[in-house]
Amino acid sequence: MRNLNLIFNDILYKLMQKPLEIESTRTTPKIDFNNETGILQISGRSLPEDVIKFYTEVRDWVLEYIETPLYKTEIIFDLDYFNSSTARVLVKILVELESISKEGKVVKVIWKYKEKDEVMLERGEEIKNVVFLQFELLAY
Numbered sequence: 001m002r003n004l005n006l007i008f009n010d011i012l013y014k015l016m017q018k019p020l021e022i023e024s025t026r027t028t029p030k031i032d033f034n035n036e037t038g039i040l041q042i043s044g045r046s047l048p049e050d051v052i053k054f055y056t057e058v059r060d061w062v063l064e065y066i067e068t069p070l071y072k073t074e075i076i077f078d079l080d081y082f083n084s085s086t087a088r089v090l091v092k093i094l095v096e097l098e099s100i101s102k103e104g105k106v107v108k109v110i111w112k113y114k115e116k117d118e119v120m121l122e123r124g125e126e127i128k129n130v131v132f133l134q135f136e137l138l139a140y
Helices: 002-016 051-065 086-103 118-128
Strands: 020-021 030-034 039-046 074-082 108-115 134-139
Touching: 020 051, 030 051, 039 051, 051 086, 074 086, 074 118, 086 108, 086 118, 108 118, 118 134
Parallel strands: 039 074, 074 108, 108 134
Antiparallel strands: 020 030, 030 039
């Protein structure tokens, strides 16, 4: 009965959290985080004037999500460009997501980059080397 209550509480909590959708601008990426599918996507360009202000809502959503994550979570990056301040925030978000994998659940990072974009490949490799998550570099 206790396990059934835990499952019910997880379902109820998931219903309370809403997906996070932020449209892209010239300087900020599109954010599409779906707690019902476990797919979190960040795409476009990220060079906001105030990185902390822009990513606060994103990080808060992630902190709420990790309370009752799905068994499998994928975070997909498809960035054309991002500045060093964004890089620090992205790493912090990934470190937060590491706590899910420590619970025996699957967290996979998919780093998409244009086939000839060596800079974005290198940035993906740099981030891959500092986090402890499944990490796929995917050229397209």
